[in-house]
Amino acid sequence: MFTVKAYAAASASSPLALRTIPRRHPTERDVQIDILYCGICHSDLHTVRDEWHDYFPTVYPCVPGHEIIGRVTKVGSAVTRFKVGDIVGVGCLVGADHTCPNCQQGMEQFCPNAVFTYNSPDRYGTAPVTYGGYSTAIVVEEDMVLRIPSGLDLAAAAPLLCAGITTYSPLKRNGVGPGKKVGIVGLGGLGHMGVKLARAMGAHVVVFTTSPRKTEEARRLGAHEVVLSSDATAVARHNGTFDMILDCVSAQHDLNVYLRLLRTAGNLTLVGAPEKPLSVAAFPLFMGNKTLAGSMIGGIAETQEMLNFCAQHGITADVELIPIHQVNQAYDRLLRGDVKYRFVLDLAPLKVAD
Ligand code: NAP
Ligand code: ZN
Numbered sequence: 580m581f582t583v584k585a586y587a588a589a590s591a592s593s594p595l596a597l598r599t600i601p602r603r604h605p606t607e608r609d610v611q612i613d614i615l616y617c618g619i620c621h622s623d624l625h626t627v628r629d630e631w632h633d634y635f636p637t638v639y640p641c642v643p644g645h646e647i648i649g650r651v652t653k654v655g656s657a658v659t660r661f662k663v664g665d666i667v668g669v670g671c672l673v674g675a676d677h678t679c680p681n682c683q684q685g686m687e688q689f690c691p692n693a694v695f696t697y698n699s700p701d702r703y704g705t706a707p708v709t710y711g712g713y714s715t716a717i718v719v720e721e722d723m724v725l726r727i728p729s730g731l732d733l734a735a736a737a738p739l740l741c742a743g744i745t746t747y748s749p750l751k752r753n754g755v756g757p758g759k760k761v762g763i764v765g766l767g768g769l770g771h772m773g774v775k776l777a778r779a780m781g782a783h784v785v786v787f788t789t790s791p792r793k794t795e796e797a798r799r800l801g802a803h804e805v806v807l808s809s810d811a812t813a814v815a816r817h818n819g820t821f822d823m824i825l826d827c828v829s830a831q832h833d834l835n836v837y838l839r840l841l842r843t844a845g846n847l848t849l850v851g852a853p854e855k856p857l858s859v860a861a862f863p864l865f866m867g868n869k870t871l872a873g874s875m876i877g878g879i880a881e882t883q884e885m886l887n888f889c890a891q892h893g894i895t896a897d898v899e900l901i902p903i904h905q906v907n908q909a910y911d912r913l914l915r916g917d918v919k920y921r922f923v924l925d926l927a928p929l930k931v932a933d
Contacts, residue, residue, distance in 0.1 A: 580604065580705060584929045585714035586906055587640035591629040594907040595713070597929075600642055602718050603705045609718050610661050611653035612669065617712035618646030618738040618896070619922040620768060621829045622852065624910050626698055630854040637698055644712030644924070645671040645696040646740040648733050658721045666733065668725035668886070669717060670740035671696055671876045673709060677722065685878040687723075713903065715929050725883055728890035735895035738768060738921040739886060741876065742896065746773035746825060747885040748877035749848040750780060753823045757781035762817075762824035764808070764837060766793045766800075767913075769827035769850060771920035772896060774800045777825075779892040785817065787837075790916055800897070800920075808832075814840070819867070827851050838863035838871065848872045898923040 582599040589596070605611045623643035625631050647669040651661050661667060674694030675687035682690045694702060697711030711717075727736055746769055755761050761782040763773040770786070777784045778801035785804040786797040797805040806813050814836060821840045828851040837847050838859070847869065849857075864871060877885065889895065897920045901909055909922040 583715045585642045585710060586903055587642045587710075587713070588627040589640050591627070591637065595627065595910075597904075598640065600640075600710045600714060601705050602716060603703045605653050605655045605718050607655035607657040608721050609655045610651055610658060610667065610721050610724050611716060611718050612647070612649035612667060612724075613652045613716050614647055614649040614712055614714060614926045616648045616734045616737045616900075617644040617924045617926065618741065618768070618898070619906070619909055619913065619924065620646060620738075620741050621913060622741070623711075624913060625829075625852065625854065627910075631852070635698065638708045641698055642710035642713050643697050644714070645669070646737045646742070646923075647696070647712035647717065648727060648737045648740075649717070652716070655721075660721055660726075661724060666727045668727050668736070668740045669696060669712065669719050669723065670725065670744060670882055672879065673699075673719050673723050674702060675723070685880045687878045688876050713906065713924060715926055723879060725879070725886060728886055731890055732895050734900045734923045734925070735898050736886075736889070737923050738772065738896035738898065739889055740882070742768045742772045742921060743776070743889060744877040744882045744885050745769055745850050745874070746827070747776050747888070748881055749825060749850065749872070749874035750777050750823075752874070753846050753848065755780045755782045755823060759783070759822040760785065760820055762787060762821050762837065762840060763802070764824060764826045765828040765851060766790065766797055766920065767827060767829065767916065767918070768896070768921040771800050773825050773827055774802050775894050776888075778802075779888070779894060785821075787814070796919070808836070819843075821845050823848065825850060829853060831855060831857065834858075834871070835860045835863045838869055841867060841869045843867045844869065846870045846872055848874050850874050896921045896923075900925055902928045904928065
């Protein structure tokens with residue numbers, strides 16, 4: 580084992596603070612990565628504050644971060660796909676059994692032996708749980724490492740590893756493309772990627788936001804129309820017209836409003852993960868044979884496909900790049916919806932010799 584510097588939360592109520600954490604020496608199948616950038620996903624904040632306790636209780640210390648971009652510094656003897664110096668990405672997954680039915684269908688995220696990048700039991704026994712990308716280096720099995728296509732701005736590409744794949748996968752699964760009308764609810768990290776991706780897929784894109792200050796921005800990001808969700812009349816004008824709506828909201832809100840907006844057999848997919856359950860009325864759901872669905876990140880092959888799609892279309896996130904010691908201020912702003920549109924941590928300041 581060796582140690583690296585990281586930002587960790589010691590409890591649900593403590594701010595993130597500098598500490599050292601262990602990493603395993605690379606095995607023959609591992610890649611060691613010097614982390615350059617790591618995005619801040621709202622899931623990091625939910626986890627740090629143990630808001631998902633009933634489903635995914637947090638083990639402390641917690642080192643979040645699953646939107647990782649870095650440079651390969653070591654490879655194990657059996658590694659074939661990467662070499663020292665390659666620019667790579669790591670998303671929400673660092674392990675899977677690769678043999679179960681889910682893995683065989685490219686859905687490693689649902690593998691019974693999936694290992695998430697943080698707060699997941701560490702199969703190697705390096706620490707009680709895995710530690711994520713708010714750190715200077717990470718060691719990951721080759722099979723879970725993504726190749727970052729050249730030409731993408733590296734800091735702005737970091738959020739593709741979670742926000743990108745989480746929105747790409749359900750849009751693609753639902754056949755989003757020319758002639759389809761797609762709604763994106765919540766213009767945060769996920770939502771703004773949803774807008775860019777749905778637009779690049781050729782759909783007519785409508786954003787629903789609670790923030791009046793974001794309406795112009797939404798158009799710049801690619802929305803054809805923007806609706807303030809507080810304006811019931813403006814919202815109702817779209818009743819019965821959407822093929823698909825992607826709900827990217829991190830807090831309590833009324834799903835039934837969006838079910839009403841779907842056309843017959845339309846699909847409302849939830850990717851946002853509010854702390855408490857949301858209520859669904861039967862009538863807006865069954866009148867029109869509608870589907871309420873969920874979607875969780877995406878598998879490794881699909882994540883690579885998304886990265887290639889983004890390179891082809893020149894898509895990255897709009898980011899605010901900040902030094903890692905500002906992470907706590909960033910969390911406060913994220914909670915207020917005050918970010919354009921993803922914070923990305925610069926790890927360089929942590930690497931200066933002390
Ligand atoms: P984010 O950047 O904080 O964006 C969330 C957006 O939701 C805000 O920008 C805001 O948009 C809207 N919002 C916030 N509070 C609201 C409220 N009370 N009512 C209505 N709208 C509200 O978060 P994120 O990183 O995009 O993540 C969004 C959610 O997805 C989180 O719950 C996260 O944990 C979850 N997530 C799920 C997956 C998955 O695999 N399913 C993956 C990653 C993240 P406006 O200002 O435009 O209203
Ligand atoms: Zn995430």
